[in-house]
Amino acid sequence: MRNSMYFKLAASNIRKNGKTYIPYLIMSITTIMMFYIMVFLVYNPGLSGMRGERHIKTVLSLGCYITGAFSAVLLFYTNSFLFKKRKKEIGLYNILGMEKKHIAKMLTIENMYSYLVTIVLGLFFGILFSRLMLLILLNILKAGTGFVFNISIEGLCITFVFFTIVSALILLNNIRQVHLTKPVELLKGSSLGEKEPKTRWLLAIIGVLSTGAGYYIALSVENPLAALNIFFLAVILVIIGTYCLFTAGSIALLKLLRKNKKYYYKTNHFTAISGMIYRMKRNAVGLANICILSAMVLVTVSSTVCLYVGMHDALNNRFPTDIEIITHNADKEQSVSISNAVNKIVSESGYEISKYSEFRYLSHSMLYEEEKDTFSICFDINKNSDNMYYVYFFPVEDYNKKTGTDILLEDKEVLIYNRNNVDFTGNLNIQSIEFIVKGNVKDPGFPMSVDGFNKVYLFFKDEQVIIDINKQFEEYFGAYSSLTHTIAFDVMGDKAEQLKLTDRIKVTFERLEENISINTISKAEEEYVFYAIYGGLFFLGLFLGVLFMMATVLIIYYKQISEGYEDKQRFHIMQQVGMTKAEVRQSIRSQVLTVFFLPLIMAIIHIVFAFRMITKILGVLYLTNVPLFINCTVITVAAFTLFYMAAYSLTAHSYYKIVE
Amino acid sequence: MTVTNMILDVRNIKKVYTTRFGGHQVQALSNVTFSVEQGEFIAIMGESGSGKTTLLNILAALDKPTSGEVFLDGNALTGISEKEISAFRRNNLGFVFQDFNLLDNFTVKDNILLPLVLSGKTYDEMVPILKPVLNKLGIEDITEKYPYEISGGQKQRTAIARAIITNPKLLLADEPTGALDSKATNSLLKLFRKINEDGQTILMVTHSIKAASHASRVLFLRDGAIFHQIYRGESTNEELYQKISDTLTILATGGIFNA
Numbered sequence: 001m002r003n004s005m006y007f008k009l010a011a012s013n014i015r016k017n018g019k020t021y022i023p024y025l026i027m028s029i030t031t032i033m034m035f036y037i038m039v040f041l042v043y044n045p046g047l048s049g050m051r052g053e054r055h056i057k058t059v060l061s062l063g064c065y066i067t068g069a070f071s072a073v074l075l076f077y078t079n080s081f082l083f084k085k086r087k088k089e090i091g092l093y094n095i096l097g098m099e100k101k102h103i104a105k106m107l108t109i110e111n112m113y114s115y116l117v118t119i120v121l122g123l124f125f126g127i128l129f130s131r132l133m134l135l136i137l138l139n140i141l142k143a144g145t146g147f148v149f150n151i152s153i154e155g156l157c158i159t160f161v162f163f164t165i166v167s168a169l170i171l172l173n174n175i176r177q178v179h180l181t182k183p184v185e186l187l188k189g190s191s192l193g194e195k196e197p198k199t200r201w202l203l204a205i206i207g208v209l210s211t212g213a214g215y216y217i218a219l220s221v222e223n224p225l226a227a228l229n230i231f232f233l234a235v236i237l238v239i240i241g242t243y244c245l246f247t248a249g250s251i252a253l254l255k256l257l258r259k260n261k262k263y264y265y266k267t268n269h270f271t272a273i274s275g276m277i278y279r280m281k282r283n284a285v286g287l288a289n290i291c292i293l294s295a296m297v298l299v300t301v302s303s304t305v306c307l308y309v310g311m312h313d314a315l316n317n318r319f320p321t322d323i324e325i326i327t328h329n330a331d332k333e334q335s336v337s338i339s340n341a342v343n344k345i346v347s348e349s350g351y352e353i354s355k356y357s358e359f360r361y362l363s364h365s366m367l368y369e370e371e372k373d374t375f376s377i378c379f380d381i382n383k384n385s386d387n388m389y390y391v392y393f394f395p396v397e398d399y400n401k402k403t404g405t406d407i408l409l410e411d412k413e414v415l416i417y418n419r420n421n422v423d424f425t426g427n428l429n430i431q432s433i434e435f436i437v438k439g440n441v442k443d444p445g446f447p448m449s450v451d452g453f454n455k456v457y458l459f460f461k462d463e464q465v466i467i468d469i470n471k472q473f474e475e476y477f478g479a480y481s482s483l484t485h486t487i488a489f490d491v492m493g494d495k496a497e498q499l500k501l502t503d504r505i506k507v508t509f510e511r512l513e514e515n516i517s518i519n520t521i522s523k524a525e526e527e528y529v530f531y532a533i534y535g536g537l538f539f540l541g542l543f544l545g546v547l548f549m550m551a552t553v554l555i556i557y558y559k560q561i562s563e564g565y566e567d568k569q570r571f572h573i574m575q576q577v578g579m580t581k582a583e584v585r586q587s588i589r590s591q592v593l594t595v596f597f598l599p600l601i602m603a604i605i606h607i608v609f610a611f612r613m614i615t616k617i618l619g620v621l622y623l624t625n626v627p628l629f630i631n632c633t634v635i636t637v638a639a640f641t642l643f644y645m646a647a648y649s650l651t652a653h654s655y656y657k658i659v660e
Numbered sequence: 661m662t663v664t665n666m667i668l669d670v671r672n673i674k675k676v677y678t679t680r681f682g683g684h685q686v687q688a689l690s691n692v693t694f695s696v697e698q699g700e701f702i703a704i705m706g707e708s709g710s711g712k713t714t715l716l717n718i719l720a721a722l723d724k725p726t727s728g729e730v731f732l733d734g735n736a737l738t739g740i741s742e743k744e745i746s747a748f749r750r751n752n753l754g755f756v757f758q759d760f761n762l763l764d765n766f767t768v769k770d771n772i773l774l775p776l777v778l779s780g781k782t783y784d785e786m787v788p789i790l791k792p793v794l795n796k797l798g799i800e801d802i803t804e805k806y807p808y809e810i811s812g813g814q815k816q817r818t819a820i821a822r823a824i825i826t827n828p829k830l831l832l833a834d835e836p837t838g839a840l841d842s843k844a845t846n847s848l849l850k851l852f853r854k855i856n857e858d859g860q861t862i863l864m865v866t867h868s869i870k871a872a873s874h875a876s877r878v879l880f881l882r883d884g885a886i887f888h889q890i891y892r893g894e895s896t897n898e899e900l901y902q903k904i905s906d907t908l909t910i911l912a913t914g915g916i917f918n919a
Contacts, residue, residue: 196806265773265783274765573761576722577822578750578778580743
């Protein structure tokens with residue numbers, strides 16, 4: 001065969017299969033574009049040197065990996081669909097006398113054509129839109145105008161190499177399939193016999209149990225730290241459950257309905273149930289994919305939007321004052337000298353400060369056992385997570401100073417404040433030391449971070465009592481369990497001035513070379529980190545949200561098309577047997593609607609069950625504004641549903657065109 | 661002639677197709693007139709392109725004639741509105757096709773019950789109707805099987821069962837033996853005879869002489885018009901076969917007939 005022939009054939013093949021090929025090309029171009037933009041952002045010098053650079057780059061690199069992995073999977077998936085549709089055509093070439101190596105050559109040229117088009121256009125649009133994306137990112141990060149725009153050489157290289165590999169793998173996979181199958185099978189290819197799916201009860205039951213277990217975990221978790229840890233367990237359980245439910249559960253349910261003769265032999269149930277059994281068999285995995293993708297979009301977008309919008313809340317929750325100077329392992333004298341040094345710097349610098357407070361305290365995460373009235377150290381964070389508390393040990397004078405009271409305690413007495421409004425009475429044991437509860441008090445308003453944890457303050461006679469208590473903890477933690485000295489205050493002045501003062505304090509303590517660690521934190525400085533992390537996550541959430549949504553649309557489109565070709569014949573027979581056009585259309589419409597909105601409904605149910613858990617996790621990130629999160633979720637779900645419906649009606653159009 | 665019950669009356673049917681982009685016109689049927697009486701078994705023969713399929717589509721109310729009228733049991737098909745046509749088709753006509761047209765997602769039983777379900781009958785009403793039909797066609801044993809699990813002959817029996825379960829006035833068959841081997845063809849044709857002897861009126865379009873030789877009357881279609889017809893009379897299948905064969909020879913060599 002002459003070489004030019006291959007090129008002609010390849011070109012005409014792509015043209016002839018336009019209906020399925022063009023969406024594939026568009027998807028390839030878009031994924032290449034998005035991947036380039038992500039790499040471009042990671043390597044962009046405009047992000048270097050800004051405060052929080054390290055954090056934003058971590059977030060963006062994560063985005064790179066996700067975009068890359070997701071693109072590869074998506075391209076493989078769409079290609080497998082394309083190829084399945086073309087099996088007949090390829091079988092025909094084979095029978096007409098093309099050897100398999102000729103077919104492989106033709107496929108290679110086709111692949112080359114489409115690859116060249118997509119990589120060139122993808123990189124072109126990537127370069128075009130990367131500037132816009134950079135501007136958006138900088139705007140989200142509130143990083144001002146100092147951006148540098150260029151074409152990223154690294155971006156071009158990495159994108160080129162990555163997608164060349166993906167494309168080559170896809171090609172190899174196609175060639176492998178041609179080689180493995182016999183021409184007759186290729187000819188049959190896309191219309192292989194339709195066997196009725198078997199009922200797989202075991203899988204169906206696993207689906208129910210797994211989803212149920214995932215939901216139960218999500219609903220029962222109390223401790224936010226535990227929530228972080230078992231979130232992934234719950235997610236994996238629900239993913240497994242979703243796949244099982246869609247593949248086996250749906251068919252089991254439909255077959256049960258079919259067994260009920262009175263229900264089954266009714267005009268609308270009859271065609272719907274038997275039709276759905278086949279549709280679910282063919283589409284179960286695709287639908288489960290759509291469901292999980294949708295749930296991912298919803299969770300990612302709603303929580304990142306919420307984090308970004310609620311960032312100032314979170315910042316104020318985390319840092320109740322402008323500047324904190326925290327020292328571990330300092331004895332009382334050292335604390336006094338640190339405190340003197342800080343006060344000296346402040347008065348010399350001339351900044352006016354307010355809300356000055358200073359504490360020496362001990363804190364530990366402990367388990368409260370109500371029946372024993374005991375707080376004790378517990379290393380198993382999953383155990384009784386409701387009863388895990390962050391326990392702070394203060395001398396009572398700190399309470400007196402803050403509230404202007406004059407309470408005196410005996411050696412064995414304790415005063416309690418807790419955020420959960422539990423009233424403690426009688427005795428209270430700290431590990432094995434017994435105390436008598438003198439009373440419960442209101443929040444003294446200490447400048448402590450507000451997060452999702454249970455908190456309790458215990459006030460004792462003096463520091464000596466606390467040091468004695470700490471001796472028990474030292475058995476577990478050694479020198480790590482020591483009193484913390486905190487100085488906290490607000491600074492009158494703008495952020496720049498706060499930063500200046502912070503830097504002066506930092507410089508002073510750098511010179512102190514002792515066996516203690518002094519950590520100076522300013523809210524202004526941390527704000528950049530917050531912007532870098534939350535802003536970066538927000539950007540990533542939107543970016544991946546768009547990518548996931550496009551994937552969803554593409555999967556829906558291909559589903560519609562393949563359904564269309566298969567339904568055409570049935571549509572025809574039904575009419576011959578005596579169904580009106582309107583009835584057939586109605587029947588198909590309701591089946592198609594069920595098939596396409598099932599994943600969305602399931603995804604929304606997932607979100608509802610995950611809600612509590614995500615709220616807990618956001619609490620760890622200092623975001624305690626639940627109504628805000630509810631709003632973000634509701635708006636995201638509504639927007640996504642609208643988008644999904646639009647995608648459906650667009651693709652439904654091409655479906656009905658095929659069927660009629 | 662005794663007074664008989666005329667079940668189908670086709671009068672001066674003409675069908676002209678206009679090609680999709682206008683202009684070019686194709687005449688599929690020029691002028692077809694014939695009638696079918698209650699209990700007849702009619703075979704319509706003709707070469708490819710003679711207008712057989714067009715005629716069948718018009719009789720099945722799947723297509724409308726350009727001019728002329730079709731009466732089924734006294735009702736003009738052309739006068740039935742689009743809305744009622746499906747119910748009319750369901751209640752009065754049965755169909756058997758060359759490629760069976762069974763739905764793969766239904767069992768044999770459900771395929772047969774489909775028309776009844778569409779008419780809104782309850783399951784309890786269906787069971788007593790289904791039994792004798794399965795019996796007649798000898799497919800009691802495969803009711804729970806799916807179309808892809810059974811042979812061509814069994815598929816066609818299933819299709820016939822589906823066609824006659826509504827007790828239609830007219831059974832229309834389009835090349836029913838076209839996809840069957842000779843053994844299955846024989847038993848299928850015997851079955852058609854049996855159903856016919858039980859009183860079912862059958863109209864079959866075919867170009868198999870063998871299939872046509874089982875009919876009680878054979879119509880020949882050429883260039884969109886009825887060209888000739890043969891009554892079985894007292895002939896055996898073999899004799900009728902010979903007659904049909906002779907007629908086709910004359911048709912093919914271009915002779916002119918007048919019955």
